[in-house]
Amino acid sequence: MVASNTIDRGRTLLREQPVLALAGVAGAVLVLDLLARLAGVEVPLVGDRTFGGSLGMGRFGGLLWNGIIVGLIFGLAGIGLSMTYSILNFANFSHGDLVTTGAFTGWGAALLVAGWGVADVGHLLLVRPGSGANPNEIGASIAQAPLSILIGAAVAAVATVVVAVAIDRAVYKPMRDRGGIALLIASIGVALALRYVIQFVYGSRNRGVTSTQDVNATVLGITIDLHEATLVLVAAGLMLGMHLMLQRTKLGKAMRAMADNKDLALVTGIPTERVVTATWVLGGALAGVAGYLYVLERGTIEFNLGWFLLLFIFAAVILGGIGSIYGAIAGGFVIGFVHEVSLIWVPSDFNAAAAFTIMILVLLYRPQGLFGGVTTA
Amino acid sequence: MSGDDTPSTEGVSAKRDPTATAPENALLRVRDLDAGYGDLQILTDVVLDVGDGEYVTIVGPNGAGKSTVMKTVFGLTTYMDGTITFQGSEIHRLPPERIIHEGISYVPQNENVFGSLTVEENLEMGAYILDEVPEERIEAVYDRFPVLRERRDQKAGTMSGGQRQMVAMGRALMLDPDLLLLDEPSAGLAPDLVDDMFDRIDAINDDGTAVLMVEQNAKTALRRCDRGYVLAQGENSYTDTGDRLLADERVRQQFLGG
Structure with a gap:
């Protein structure tokens, strides 16, 4: 009975949502394959293709850890994107370049503090290690110069806030009542302008900035990259702070109220322009810190890093349910995990495609996203 | 008397001058x-x-x-x-x-509550312009609409039409x-709730x-x-x-x- 019921339901699903049914089967096969690999079982199929194989627990754990790291970056940057979407009603394509802004301004400050006296001030501020002293000589790492890393994070936040609020005053505020499409297109223009200003000021070369000396520490027999650990702690702390701010403070409640219903917020006496400014301040700060932490983890910086991140950030935010910060965080983790864990099966050129495929599948099943329609802001 | 189809103010008890009884x-x-x-x-x-x-x-x-x-x-x-x-x-x-x-406080006709906020948060928003949340005003609103006290932590969007109207009025009354x-x-509102609503407005x-x-x-x-x-x-x-x-x-x- 139970079996025939299951088969019936399977048939209905196959008929009504064939893509989903197929995805379900594929997912089940992948999970079985993963378990087989972890158990070291290998069944030869056709040619050199096999079912299962061998995958060490260590490598699997490493992929999961990378998934957490990437997910935190996507989620942290996605919170601001989701907030501007829900409170200002437009998809901000310049958000990725705010991430880049934070990365460069933050690392300029971090290198300046860490490399004071070692290298030329101009080179440090413009994030150009190598022309003079190399990154290891400057020593910008959490192990060698923790203070410089924290100062860099603070500067990344503040500088990105200044840029975000200035752009809002100059471009978005005069267009406030124009509707989402006009603002979206304006934001693409802002994105291009911002990116090439960054390229003009900082140059287009991809370069290493962090020092890699002494950043690996062994805790309880597990080797941890201290830069990754810093990223996890700071990002998780900021997300928790955002949650408390939105739920507990008057400003946070006003932001949720405005995301919910702008007209009612206005007649209730909520100072809507102040809430908009607060949205840029918080969203900009998180975007800037996300860019800064991203560089801390990967070690290199270039002028279009935010633009390349933007697609993933959008994927995370849409997957989670655009407008919800909890959706952005959850979506970030889903995209991050898929991005990394899919490396078990696909070469690293294709793992981004796997992440977007998951986004499409989730949206087929839940068009409003994971948290969409549940709660705003 | 102009008892034909020509409109006239004669024979009409209401006054033409709108300020007459003001x-x-x-x-x-x-x-x-x-x-x-x-x-x-x-x-x-x-x-x-x-x-x-x-x-x-x-x-x-x-x-x-x-x-x-x-x-x-x-x-x-x-x-x-x-x-x-x-x-x-x-x-x-x-x-x-x-x-x-x-x-002056205003209760709009439609979408007059913050659906994703709790009842109490809706009331707090009503007093946004004050520096501190006036607890005694919240209590006064709860005394007026006791069902809101019971449901203070419920999301306003999940409430019935009549209760939402109470949340909206309560929010507007927060500044007295x-x-x-x-x-x-x-x-x-459902017809049987309309009289109840008018009683509350009277009160x-x-x-x-x-x-x-x-x-x-x-x-x-x-x-x-x-x-x-x-x-x-x-x-x-x-x-x-x-x-x-x-x-x-x-x-x-x-x-x-x-």
Whole structure:
């Protein structure tokens, strides 16, 4: 009975949502394959293709850890994107370049503090290690110069806030009542302008900035990259702070109220322009810190890093349910995990495609996203 | 007597002069108001008064501009000409967030609660302009609408229409306003809840808050209020006490469906 019921339901699903049914089967096969690999079982199929194989627990754990790291970056940057979407009603394509802004301004400050006296001030501020002293000589790492890393994070936040609020005053505020499409297109223009200003000021070369000396520490027999650990702690702390701010403070409640219903917020006496400014301040700060932490983890910086991140950030935010910060965080983790864990099966050129495929599948099943329609802001 | 089809003011008990029965020291005084949306003018020479603690309704056919009068008082439309004074000071150029400070609160017709916020958070938002959340005002609202106290942590969007209307009114009462603007408070309510809603409005008015209300449910509204205005095509036609408007032949025929 139970079996025939299951088969019936399977048939209905196959008929009504064939893509989903197929995805379900594929997912089940992948999970079985993963378990087989972890158990070291290998069944030869056709040619050199096999079912299962061998995958060490260590490598699997490493992929999961990378998934957490990437997910935190996507989620942290996605919170601001989701907030501007829900409170200002437009998809901000310049958000990725705010991430880049934070990365460069933050690392300029971090290198300046860490490399004071070692290298030329101009080179440090413009994030150009190598022309003079190399990154290891400057020593910008959490192990060698923790203070410089924290100062860099603070500067990344503040500088990105200044840029975000200035752009809002100059471009978005005069267009406030124009509707989402006009603002979206304006934001693409802002994105291009911002990116090439960054390229003009900082140059287009991809370069290493962090020092890699002494950043690996062994805790309880597990080797941890201290830069990754810093990223996890700071990002998780900021997300928790955002949650408390939105739920507990008057400003946070006003932001949720405005995301919910702008007209009612206005007649209730909520100072809507102040809430908009607060949205840029918080969203900009998180975007800037996300860019800064991203560089801390990967070690290199270039002028279009935010633009390349933007697609993933959008994927995370849409997957989670655009407008919800909890959706952005959850979506970030889903995209991050898929991005990394899919490396078990696909070469690293294709793992981004796997992440977007998951986004499409989730949206087929839940068009409003994971948290969409549940709660705003 | 002109008992033919030529409209005449003779034989009509309601008065032509809209200010005729208005109180001497009006709380809200609207004079020759022109307003609309953008370039579109909706209201022409509207004259209206609300006395201290008075309960006034605006009735009229659909599209007469009833809601527009209310929105204009609250600074939500395009002001064109005329004056609106509240407690002696002109407010017709003020934005809504300043008008709230003057002592007027407004309950819109639709989507008048923050659905994703809890009941208590909705009330807190009503007092946003104060530095601290006035706990005693929240308690006063809970005393007025006890069901809201029971459901203080429930998301307002998950409540019934009648309860949502209570949340909306409670939010508007958080600042203890001198004048409460209500736009179609009975809209969307189940018929058996409509009387209950009007009882609650009576109670709010009895406690000293002046009420200016727009209602589609004209007969009930006129029966309940102190005074009514009949608005047609963006202009005042008559004002009188609610009972006398109800009894008026012209008003009955034109606006109340006979």
